[in-house]
Amino acid sequence: MQSADFLALLPLIAVSAASVSVMVLIAFHRGHRSAALLSAAGLAAAFAALWPAARVAPRTVTGLLTVDSTVLFYSGLLIAATFVVAVLSYGYFEKRETRREEFYILLLVALCGALVLVGSRHLVSLFLGLELLSVPLYGMIAYLPEQRRSLEAGLKYLILAAASAAFLLFGAGLIYAQTGTLDLPGLVSLIRAAGPGSLLLPAGLALIIAGFGFKLAVVPFHLWTPDVYQGAPAPVAAFIASVSKGAILALLVRLFAPVLEVASVALIFTIIAIASMTAGNILALLQDNVKRLLAYSSIAHIGYMLVGFLAGGQMAATAVAYYLVAYSITVLGAFGAIAVLANGHGEPESLADYRGLFWRRPALGAVFTFMLLSLAGVPVTAGFFAKYYVLAAGVSATVWLLALVLVLTSAVGAFYYLRVLVALYARPDGRREVREEPPLSRADWVLLGTLAGLLLSLGVFPNLLLAVIRRTAG
C-alpha cells in the first residue's frame, strides 16, 4: 500500500480510529457525554476526510476496495446519517438507566462495515463489510436488555441475519467454484458477457440475491423488519433504515446494474420490487403502531428505489441517489421525533400516543408532519421529487408495469401517512392519560430543525442536491 492508498481510505480510517478511541476512553473514564462527544468528533473528522480522499480518487485500494466519487458520495451520506443517529442516541440513552457508552463503539463499527460495503469491489470485502455491519447491529437492537421486545428483536435479527449471511457466503462459494474469481467488476462483466451459464453461477446468484434481499428487507425477505423496528431503540431503527439499507442499495446501484441485462435476474428483481411496493403499503394500512408502520413503509420505499435501480442507465443512478438522500433525511427525522419523545419507560408507539401532539408540541408536530408528507411524496418536500424522479426514470426506461404499480401503491400509501397526520392534529380527547413527554434538549432541536429545513429546501430547490449528485454519483 502506498500513502495515496491511506489517503483514499482516510474516512474509513477515521471512523475505525474513532471506535477504538471510544473504547480506550471508556476503559479509563466512563462518561456518556465524553463518549458521545468523541464519537461525534470522529464522525465529523471522517466527513472532513472525504475531501482529501477525493483528491486521490478514483483509486483501487488493495484490490478489495474502490474509492471513487460515487463511493465517496455515498460514504458522506452514511457518515452524516450516523452522525445524526449518534446525536439522537445521546439524548435517548441519557434518559435511560443503562450502560450507554458501549453503544457508540457498536455504532462506529457498524458504520465501518457500511463504508467497506459501499466501497467493496471483491466478494471478500463485500462479505466482510456486511458482517461488520450486521454483528454490531445484534447488540444495538437488543441494547435495552430490560425490555423484552428489544431482546426478542435482537434475537430474531441475529438468527435470520446469520442464516441470510450463510446463504450469501454459500452463493459466493458457488460462484467462485464456477468462475475462479471473486473480483466483483470482473464477475459482473463475465456474467454480462456470457450470461449465467451453467448451474452453479445462477444458483450462486440466487443465493446472493437472497442475502441482499434480507438486508434490504424486501419482500419476501422482509419478515424481520416490523418486529425489529418495533423492538429496537428508535435511533437504532433509524440507523437500520438509513445506513444499513442505504449501503446495500448504493452497492447495488454502483456495481450490479449491468447484471440486470440477464433477463432472469431482472425478472427476480422486478418481482421483488412489485411485491415490496404492494405488500409494504398494504401491510401498513392497519398499523396502529407507528414504528411498525414506518417499518412497512420502509419496505415500500425500498421497492420504489428498486424501480429506479431496474430502470437502469444514467438517470436511474441519479434518481436512486436522490431518493436515498431524501429518504434518509425523512426517516431519520421521523425516528428522531419518536426518539426525542421517548422517556425513561419507553417510546411512544401507538397512534393514540400521538393524538394531539401538534397542540402540545407545535414545533415537533410540524417536524413530524413534514416527515410524513415527504414519505407520502407531497409536493414542496424532498419526497415528492424523489418519487417523481424515480417514476420518470421508470417511464423513460419504459418499465410500465413497475411505474404503474409505483403510482397505484403510493396512492394507497398516502392513506396511512394521513392517518398518522390526522392523529397528530386531532384534539386530545381528555379521556386518555397523556404519557409523560420529556423536554427536548437544544441539540435535539437543532438536529430536527436542520432535518426539516433540509427536507423543505430540497423540496423547493432540488437542484442543490442534484448538482452534487451529478458531479459525483450520477
Next chain:
Amino acid sequence: MRIALNAMLPLIVLSPFFLLPLVVRLGKQRAQWAALLALWPAVLAVYFGALMRQVGQAGPVQASLGWAASLGLELSFYADGLSLLFALLISGVGSLIVLFSSRYFDQDPRAGRFQAILFAFMGSMLGLVLADNLLALVAFWELTGFTSYLLIGFEHERAEARSAALQALIVTGAGGMALLAAGVLIGQAAGSFNLSALLARGVRLEDAASYPFVAVLVLLAAFTKSAQTPFHFWLPNAMTAPTPVSAYLHSATMVKAGLYLVARMTPLVGETPLWNGLVTAVGAITMAIGAWRSVAETDLKRVLAYSTVSALGLIMMLLGVGTEAAVAGALVYLSAHAGYKGGLFLVAGTLEHEVGTRNVTELSGLRRSMPVLAVAGLLAACSMAGIPLFLGFTGKELLYDSLLGAGGGWGPLLLLAAVGASALMGAAAFIAGWSPFAGSGGPAPEHKVPAALAAPPLIMAAAGLAAGIWPGAIDGVIGLAVSGVLGDAPPVRLSLWHGLTPVLGLSLLTLALVAVLFRWRIGVRRRIEPLRMDFERGYTLALRGLDALSAWSLRALQGGSLRAYVLVLIMIVGGLVLTVLISQGLPGFPDVMDVQPQEAAAALLIVGGAISAARSKSIITAVLSLGLTGYGVGLTFLLFGAPDLAMTQFSVETLTAVIFVLVFYHHRSVGPMSTWPIRLRDSLMAVLFGGSIAAVLLFVGAADTPLRLSGYFAENALPLAHGRNIVNVILVDFRALDTMGEITVLSTAALGVFAVLRLGRDMKS
C-alpha cells in the same frame, strides 16, 4: 407596462403563499381589520383583468422561474384566455369569500388559521390554472386537494367532518395520481412537459401508442375532481365544511379544476371519438343524476351540492360536444354558475349562522327580517333557473342552441336530458334561494344580518344580472377563453335576444316546468326521496376490501413467530435454488459413487448429528448433537487436506458446546414439542431444502478448481524475501501489514477486556 405584467406573473401567482404570515396575524383580529385581507384577491383580480386585455391584444404570455430545470421541472406560468378566465373567477370570488369569512369567523380563535388555509388554497388554485409545466400542474393539483382537505375538515372535532374530508382527499387524490401518470406519459410521448410549447407546436397525441391510457388517466383525474358520476358522492358529503368553504371550493373553484383540465387538454388529447364520447356521456349522466337528487334533499347545502353536481355534469357534457357554440356555452355557464351558486351557498350559510338551521322544511317567511339576503337569494335563484335578463339565461340559451346544432343520433336524447335537468335545477334554485324567505311563520333571527355577510352574496347574485343585461361586458373574455380551447375561434357574440327561435321555446318550456315543479315541490320530494342509488358503496367496499386484505396478510405472513420466519426464508431460498436446478434441466449428475469408507463415516456423523439434534427433547443433547455435526465437518476438512481449518473447526465446536452447556445448564427441558403434522411439514421442508443445496454441491466437484496461493509463497520466499522459513517470511514480510493489523486487534481486544473487568469491579463496589 406589458413587460412588467408578464414578469410579475410568477410572483403574483405565488403571492398568496408569501402573504401567509401576514394573513395569520391579520385574520386573528376583529372582523373590520380582517376584512382588509379581501383587498389582496381583489388586486389580483384587477391584475388578471389587465393581463387579459394584454393577452387579447398580443397573445398568450409565459414567464418562468428557474426552479428544478434539470429535472424537467420548471416553475413557469402560462396565461391565455382560458386560464385567465379561471384566474379571474378564483381571485374575484375569492375576494368576496375572504370578506364573508372575516365576519363569519369573527371572534373565533381559529379565524387566523382559517384565512391562512383559504389563502393557501387560493394560491394552489391559481397555480393550477396558470401552471405551464404539466408536472407543476400536478403539484398544484395535489396542493389544492390537500388544502381542501384541511378546509373541509376544519371543524375536525366532528367525526363526519373528518371522514368527509378524508373521502374528498382520497377520491381527488387518487385522481391526482392518475394525472401524474398522464403527465409523465404526455411528456414522454411529446418530448416536453410545457403546455406553452405543446400548444404552440400544435402537438396531438392521438397517434401515440399510449394515447388511450393518457386520455383515460386525464379524464379520471378530471372526473374525480369535478365530482362526476360515479365519483360524485364526495361532494354532497363535503357539505360538512364551513359555508365559506363550500361557496368557494364547491361552487367556483376546486370542482371546476376538472373542467379546466378537460378544456386545457382538449387541443392535446381531445377531439377524438374516445375523448368526446366519454366526456359527453359521463357529463350527461352526472347532470341527470345530480338534478334528480337536488330536489329530493331537505338540507339547503345538500340541495345546492347536488345541483352543483348537475351543473358540473352539464358543463362537462358541453365540453364533450366540443363545437364552438358548445364550448362557449360551457364557459358562460361556468361563469354564471360561479356567481349564482357562490351566492346561494353564502345565503345558506348566513341563514344557518343567524337562524341556526339549514333545513328547508323549517325555514320560511324570512324576507321580512332579512330583506337584503332575500333579494340576494332571489336574484341568484333567478339566474340559476335561467330567467331572461340573467346570465344563467344566456348560458342556457347557448346550451340548447349547441345541442340542437349537434349532429349524431344522441343529440335529441341529450337535449331531452338537458331540458329535464334544467327544469329540476330551476326548481332546486327556488327551493334554496327563495323558499326560506317566502311564506310566513318560521323562526326569527336574533339580530340584523351584518353587512359583511349580506354584501358578498348580493354582489355575486347581482353580477349575474348585470352580465345578463349587458353581455357585451364578458363576451370578449369568453371569446378569448374559447380560443384557448379550440385554437383560433371566431369572436363570440353574446346577446340577450336571439329572436323567436326553437331555443326560446325550449327556454319557456323549461320555465313552465320549473314553476310546476316548485309549486308542488313537497310532493315531488316525497316521491323522489326514496329512490336513491348508493354510489358511495364502491368507495366503501374498496376501502373495506383493502383493510380486509391488510388484516388477512398480516395474520398470514406476520405472526411474529421466529420459527415461521425461518420457515418462510428457507422455503423461498430453497424454492429459488430448486427453480435454478429445474430450469437447467438437471444436467447429468457427476459420478458420485466413488466414495471412500472414511468419507462415508464423516458424512454419517454429520447427518446423524443433525437428525439427533432435531429429535432430542433436551437442550443439552441437542447442543452435543450439533457438536457432532461440527466434528463431522472438521473431519471432512481433515480428509481433504486442510488440517489447519480442521483444527480451528474442532476447537470452535468444542468451545461452543461448552459455552452452550454452561448457559443452558438450568434450562434443560425444551418444553412442549410441536404436534406431528407440524413436525412432518418442517421435516419435509428441511429435507427439500437440504436436498436442493446438496444437489447443487454435487456439481461443485465437477467444476475446475482454480489456482492455489501456496505455490507462490514457496517459490518466492527465498528470492524475494531472503528467508528460508516460509511461515516466518509470510508473517513478517509478505503479510507484514496483516500482522500489524492482527497485533492491533489483539491489543484492542485486551483493552476491551480491561474495560469490561473494570465494569464488573464498579458494579461490585
